Amino acid sequence: MSPVATTAKAHSEPSQLINPFYSPSVGDDGDATYPHAQLKPFFPDVTWEPLAELTVEDRGLHADPLKKSLLGAATRVKNLTPVIGTELEGIDLRQLTPQQKDELALLVAERGVVFLRDQNIDIHQQLDLARHFGPLHKHATTPIPKNGLEEVHVVYNDASRRPEPSAFSKLELWHSDVTYEIQPPSTTSLKLLTGPEVGGDTLWSSGYALYSSLSPGFQKYLEGLTALHSAVAQAEGARSAGLTVRRKEIETIHPVVRVHPATGWKSVYVNPGFTRRIVGVPKAESDAILSFLFHQISENPDHQVRFKWETNSIAFWDNRVVTHSATFDFWPATRHALRATPHGERPLSVQEYEEKTGKVAKDRQIEIWRQQGVDVNGLHNGANGLQKKRGYND
Ligand SMILES: O=C(O)CCC(=O)C(=O)O
Numbered sequence: 095m096s097p098v099a100t101t102a103k104a105h106s107e108p109s110q111l112i113n114p115f116y117s118p119s120v121g122d123d124g125d126a127t128y129p130h131a132q133l134k135p136f137f138p139d140v141t142w143e144p145l146a147e148l149t150v151e152d153r154g155l156h157a158d159p160l161k162k163s164l165l166g167a168a169t170r171v172k173n174l175t176p177v178i179g180t181e182l183e184g185i186d187l188r189q190l191t192p193q194q195k196d197e198l199a200l201l202v203a204e205r206g207v208v209f210l211r212d213q214n215i216d217i218h219q220q221l222d223l224a225r226h227f228g229p230l231h232k233h234a235t236t237p238i239p240k241n242g243l244e245e246v247h248v249v250y251n252d253a254s255r256r257p258e259p260s261a262f263s264k265l266e267l268w269h270s271d272v273t274y275e276i277q278p279p280s281t282t283s284l285k286l287l288t289g290p291e292v293g294g295d296t297l298w299s300s301g302y303a304l305y306s307s308l309s310p311g312f313q314k315y316l317e318g319l320t321a322l323h324s325a326v327a328q329a330e331g332a333r334s335a336g337l338t339v340r341r342k343e344i345e346t347i348h349p350v351v352r353v354h355p356a357t358g359w360k361s362v363y364v365n366p367g368f369t370r371r372i373v374g375v376p377k378a379e380s381d382a383i384l385s386f387l388f389h390q391i392s393e394n395p396d397h398q399v400r401f402k403w404e405t406n407s408i409a410f411w412d413n414r415v416v417t418h419s420a421t422f423d424f425w426p427a428t429r430h431a432l433r434a435t436p437h438g439e440r441p442l443s444v445q446e447y448e449e450k451t452g453k454v455a456k457d458r459q460i461e462i463w464r465q466q467g468v469d470v471n472g473l474h475n476g477a478n479g480l481q482k483k484r485g486y487n488d
């Protein structure tokens with residue numbers, strides 16, 4: 095018999111509702127021919143202690159800023175948009191040296207998300223690579239593989255249940271992973287094992303670009319704020335689907351603008367999936383600010399990249415500086431992917447970063463223009479500065 099209760103629903107996050115897009119987890123029956131049957135979703139009936147404080151030092155801090163060893167080994171380095179997303183060709187992730195792994199961490203930190211195709215790295219090797227970036231996170235509610243690897247988060251959908259798209263909004267699906275944790279994830283990877291011929295793309299949105307798009311007064315205002323991130327709805331969604339919540343749900347307050355330890359760039363750190371309110375301001379103000387930021391995350395195409403997966407594609411994203419959202423347009427096809435999720439540092443506000451490092455935190459866009467020799471005087475940021483000169487809506 096399958097170890098998975100037939101009523102259990104395979105789901106990834108966020109599951110604020112019982113997510114209709116996630117199909118029931120089926121047992122081994124009929125799976126004999128599926129090569130990844132042992133990696134299909136399974137919900138262990140176990141519980142874990144609260145997470146202890148972890149020592150984490152970002153590997154990007156150890157990297158050559160020019161990333162010569164990694165980029166020199168690639169046959170092609172293709173930026174997919176100016177602000178987010180790079181595809182690397184000619185690299186075999188199984189062959190990376192420690193130096194190249196550090197450079198990959200820095201590249202992901204700078205570009206938000208990095209894609210590689212045709213990677214034969216298996217899940218054990220993917221976990222080992224992830225461990226280079228930090229101690230691995232175990233998710234409290236999403237499925238692990240049937241083979242029992244507790245540090246793997248399984249993404250799985252198939253024909254057995256038809257999605258009901260009207261049940262929740264697309265905005266709610268945008269998230270950064272498990273931001274309610276005290277030390278939320280850093281350089282996270284997802285590898286696609288099986289996917290539809292077309293559809294099932296994933297989108298990422300840059301928190302650096304969102305920060306850069308705001309006016310100086312608003313940037314300063316956000317830099318002084320903190321927000322509450324909550325695991326409660328996700329845990330309740332799991333319980334009402336009959337699943338065991340493996341670690342007690344928590345709520346954590348993080349800065350609204352955090353600084354990436356390796357790039358020193360400021361990034362907006364709220365997300366529709368898990369951020370519930372801004373602390374210490376009237377509720378109406380919190381609702382308005384979060385709604386504005388959430389809509390910028392989900393609707394501003396200038397901040398986004400969209401990836402079309404193939405079997406053996408892998409994405410590395412830095413959960414500290416991007417949000418992401420899957421699409422669910424591929425039913426009845428099967429889509430199966432595995433995630434490895436290192437813990438990062440406790441998020442640092444601008445003030446904390448500057449006090450700790452003695453450095454000044456930067457606006458990514460201004461910094462890049464400065465490097466390109468652009469006269470940035472009077473340009474408080476990218477989009478707004480240029481639009482002012484050009485006129486709106488021309
Ligand atoms: O299915 C996807 O493309 C992404 C799912 C997701 O949000 C995750 O694995 O973190």
Ligand SMILES: [Fe+2]
Nearest residue numbers: 107270271418
């Ligand atoms: Fe996610």
